[in-house]
Amino acid sequence: MSTSRQALFNAARTAMENAHAPYSFFRVGAAVRGASGRVYAGTNVENASYPEGWCAETSAIAAMVTAGEKRIEEVCVLSTGEPPATPCGGCRQRLAEFAGPDTPVHIGGPKGIVKTWRMDELLPAAFALQDQDEEEL
Numbered sequence: 001m002s003t004s005r006q007a008l009f010n011a012a013r014t015a016m017e018n019a020h021a022p023y024s025f026f027r028v029g030a031a032v033r034g035a036s037g038r039v040y041a042g043t044n045v046e047n048a049s050y051p052e053g054w055c056a057e058t059s060a061i062a063a064m065v066t067a068g069e070k071r072i073e074e075v076c077v078l079s080t081g082e083p084p085a086t087p088c089g090g091c092r093q094r095l096a097e098f099a100g101p102d103t104p105v106h107i108g109g110p111k112g113i114v115k116t117w118r119m120d121e122l123l124p125a126a127f128a129l130q131d132q133d134e135e136e137l
Ligand code: THU
Pocket: 021, 024, 026, 028, 043, 044, 045, 046, 053, 054, 055, 056, 057, 085, 086, 087, 088, 091
């Protein structure tokens, strides 16, 4: 694994270990690499009021945007699931906001990455703002 991919993986694994998942017991860690090369990690944060919890990818994206970055170059999502989970539908849309169609999305578990998808494989025909037709609003 390249040094930068290893750093992305390590950040996602640490985030996964810090999950707040006392209801599903499903730990997820995500890390995104911004255009600057910096890595931003996030984990799933559940809540006693179940619908108020959110996903690891959402946490990582929030950390990146908070730091002032708007471009995702690479993604890693790790979970304790078998097979390892791919991002949920909502997180695919959130990732696509900042990633490109060819952005790699690595999926795996604590022992390593098991599969790499392209963003446009996970979310083909993605909705984007320019798809809106203002005349019909
Ligand atoms: N989860 C994520 O963090 N990312 C996903 O893409 C799928 C689901 C979390 C949400 C919840 O805390 C737990 O996994 C079970 O759904």
